[in-house]
Amino acid sequence: MFEGNHSRVAEFILKGLTDQPELQLPLFLLFLGIYLLTVLGNLGMIILIMLSSHLHTPMYFFLSSLSFIDLCYSTVITPKMLVNFVTVRNVITYPECMIQLYFFLIFVISECYMxxxxxxxxYVAICNPLMYNVTMSYQVCSWMIGGVYGIGVIEATIHTVCMLRVLFCKANVVNHFFCDIIPLLQLSCSSTFVNEVVILCLSTFNFCVPTLTILSSYSFIIARIICMKSTESRFKAFSTCSSHFSAVTVFFGSLAVVYFQPSSVSSKEQGKVFSLFYTTVVPMLNPLIYSLRNKDVKLALNKLLRKKAIQM
Structure with a gap:
């Protein structure tokens, strides 16, 4: 319960992407299509990896986990956004808002570390291939994935608990299409100093640690690729890593624009646009990026389709 004369806000109104009525239906159809592709692509990738025995390797173990994360946090955001396109008042209750924030944070933080x-x-596969099976054993991979989700849950819990202590009095119009931390704090009628410190510390940690790990890994990988004598091996390694790096760049780039830009009216609108990249576009693109240039995935899909055709 809130103390003093503050009345508790029971619901928030999500401002959404646009106030123009003529754009609501086209945007609804656009993001419905994106969401269906996201579900189909990520769920298909998970099922394909589960059913194809030769894809039961650490690389695809991580890839199936990435697809699960993309599927989950896209589902946390997009269905509510689609409903808001076809309703008069884009209302979300206070408990629903906190739940959406909590699960969104779990999955978006987990994606950083995944x-x-x-x-x-x-890096291990290309730079130290002889020790790959030992270094990336099933037990090690399981611990790594457990750590990824553990970090996501712990940090999301910290952020959400800090948000629950914030007072919301009269202002309840969230200038966003979902319940995100910064737009919610802008409505607070109490001190948000603790929240801002937590956001700064954890956001910096979540951005710097994964990006430094990724940049270090790919620096060693590029150096190794350059030293390869076989043109075919060099091309295969570069093709795989370039697709990975492109997905990473889009994801972290859009996150950096949203959470590290100065606060202003124009930046708020830009923030909503860039938020679309890591909440809707990236989850749709990841299965395409990791499969279209991957011969193993194409081979597994062809085998599975031929098997189903024979059974029919």
């Missing part, structure tokens, strides 16, 4: 784990896996 991408760094995947970069380390590629």
């Amino acid at each position: 991408l760094s784990a995947m970069a380390y896996d590629r």
Whole structure:
């Protein structure tokens, strides 16, 4: 319960992407299509990896976990956004808002560390291939994935607990299409100093540690690729790593713009646009990026389709 004369806000109104009615239906259809592709791509990737025995390797173990994360945090955000496109008042209750914030943070933080784990896996595979099976054993991979989700849960809990102590009085219009930390804090009628310190510390940690891990891994990988004598091996390694690095760049780049830009009216609108990249676009693109240039995935898909055709 809130103390004093402060009345508790029971619901928030999500301002959404645009106030223009003529854009609501086109945007609804656009993001519905993106969400369906996201579900199909990520769920398909998970099922394909589960059913194809030759994809039961650390690389695809991490990839299936990445697909699960993308599927989950896209589902946390997009369905509510789609509903808001076709309703008059984009209302979300206070408990629903906190739940959405909590699960969004779990999965978006987990993705940061999952991408760094995947970069380390590629580093071991290319730079130290003889020790790959020992270094990236099933037990090690399980511990790494457990650590990824553990960090996500712990940090999301910290952020959410800090948000629950914030007072919301009269202002309840969130200038965003989902309940994110910064837009919510802008509505607070109490001190947000603790929240801001927590955001600064954890955001810096979540950005610097994974990016340094990724950049270090790919620096060693590039040096190793340059030293390869076989043109075919060099091309295969570069093709795999370039697709990984492109996905990482889009994800971390959009996150950096949203959480490290100065606060202003124009930056708020830009923030919503860049938020679309890591909440809707990246989860849709990741299965395509990791599969279209991957011969193993294409081979597994062809075998599975032929097997189903024979059974029919």
